[in-house]
């Protein structure tokens with residue numbers, strides 16, 4: 305399978321009055337062409353920062369990509385000048401935001417906002433832009449597109465607005481779509497419709513999707529692979545099957561405890577006891593130590609080595625170390 | 640839309656009527672008459688004059704006569720300068736005052752918005768601090784003080800600009816500066832704060848995610864939204880600029896309407912007082928109406944054209 309995006313050792317920090325927040329601390333993952341990768345994790349673990357970093361939309365100041373590479377189709381995005389990056393945004397990589405109520409400009413018509421993307425990047429007439437916009441409205445399932453183009457965002461419902469945002473993101477036919485909690489702000493029936501739309505669009509266009517979410521129900525529905533993030537690191541990654549049926553990291557297990565069913569959307573993560581570490585001075589070792597029921601002495605001191613369960617399944621946890629496994633086996637025999 | 644405009648017109652007429660009535664009450668309750676002077680006027684002459692201008696009638700008749708003059712927009716001749724009608728004075732003064740006012744508004748809006756936008760874009764930077772320091776000064780210095788300062792420094796000391804009068808573009812610079820600085824400062828501060836807020840909105844992030852250039856984002860997406868609150872204060876600013884013209888016209892000896900207005904009050908020149916008041920108030924009321932219409936056009940969420948203004 306072709307890799308379309310490869311993120312390596314990504315570090316992002318924010319300088320604030322209180323000190324430096326190490327929001328993303330060495331994230332590695334890749335995305336294959338045409339697949340959907342879900343990034344899940346508690347609030348504040350760095351999911352949005354990671355996706356903004358890919359778009360190079362981290363507000364600077366205070367934010368900065370301090371280390372790492374983001375290779376998209378053989379180009380390292382972290383090294384590109386802003387101007388080149390602008391020609392990639394919206395054309396090769398697009399983004400969808402959480403709240404469709406605020407993602408659209410209230411003072412411009414839907415048509416203007418849909419068309420400005422194509423017109424920015426392609427030399428086309430306004431008639432061509434309009435027919436492209438109508439085509440997109442049709443693709444995302446908005447009835448009466450011709451009249452709807454002339455309307456303003458406040459004349460649409462939340463679900464319809466999210467469809468428009470999706471149409472806006474797709475109008476230049478990007479190869480990668482980053483959706484940051486695209487259904488969180490919608491009610492459950494609308495959520496299901498939007499998720500279905502993602503599936504249809506992927507089928508029709510072959511776009512690769514990074515889906516950021518809190519909602520394991522959403523993940524179960526449309527993800528191919530899942531990356532679990534904790535305190536600025538990806539601590540476990542695997543196929544949907546591997547993560548749901550064979551989770552290895554204690555944090556992933558905690559996350560999944562409440563969500564055994566793949567057929568129900570809308571279930572939220574049940575909080576695990578304790579709070580994530582302070583990102584001003586994150587621990588040297590495993591960031592989950594303070595909350596982990598299996599924590600060992602080494603956990604606090606050294607960050608675990610990444611172990612591979614399979615070609616696709618990787619875990620950052622000392623429990624995977626041979627010595628820990630022997631110890632556990634020994635104590636099991638004793639009992 | 641039509642219903643809304645009709646409703647607004649009714650309200651405007653009522654407002655105007657209240658203003659006219661209050662002006663009349665104030666006018667008759669201030670002591671003195673147009674024919675009083677320090678030297679004293681002959682009793683018989685005064686009575687004659689008063690009869691001529693209907694000032695001997697009961698107040699209610701006088702009031703009705705004034706209302707009639709307003710409806711027909713014919714205020715008759717000035718009492719003090721009988722060779723001129725009030726309409727002549729308005730016709731002569733208004734274009735000049737209008738020129739002063741309009742140019743002040745244009746200068747205040749353009750420079751205020753520019754200053755505010757740059758301050759917001761250079762948030763917490765030297766440019767921001769300089770612009771906002773300047774704005775605070777502009778708000779706190781009254782226009783007549785600024786006017787005097789400008790005359791003293793730029794006209795008298797440095798002789799760059801003429802001291803007074805309204806003859807050439809060079810004559811206009813100081814009065815416009817004096818009158819525009821306050822409103823400009825208010826607009827700059829408001830623009831800065833709304834701009835800062837707008838720039839953090841998701842739709843700005845979305846516009847960046849579409850790959851639009853920074854200037855396109857600022858002009859097309861940010862500025863229009865940031866200017867909505869500025870439009871709402873335009874009414875107040877217009878009123879303050881309008882009253883400001885009285886003072887500024889006086890200081891710079893600009894032969895606008897303000898001159899006639901102030902003089903007419905000093906001299907109890909009743910027809911001129913009424914005429915200028917009615918004219919100023921109608922003008923302001925119409926301007927406020929236009930501001931509201933402009934707001935409705937700028938902000939599509941306000942639907943004046945569909946449902947009578949709800």
Ligand SMILES: Nc1ncnc2c1ncn2[C@@H]1O[C@H](COP(=O)(O)OP(=O)(O)OP(=O)(O)O)[C@@H](O)[C@H]1O
Nearest residue numbers: 318325327346347348349350351352353354366583
């Ligand atoms: N502009 C910013 N300035 C300072 N700190 C920031 C900024 N943006 C993000 N952070 C910090 O980065 C960390 C990660 O934030 P991020 O938004 O990526 O979390 P998230 O995983 O997307 O959470 P959520 O699920 O709530 O959206 C947080 O601790 C946050 O405080």
Ligand code: SF4
Nearest residue numbers: 590593596603621622
């Ligand atoms: S490394 Fe240690 S503390 Fe971290 S999850 Fe594994 S066992 Fe728990």
Ligand SMILES: [Mg+2]
Nearest residue numbers: 351352353484
């Ligand atoms: Mg987020």
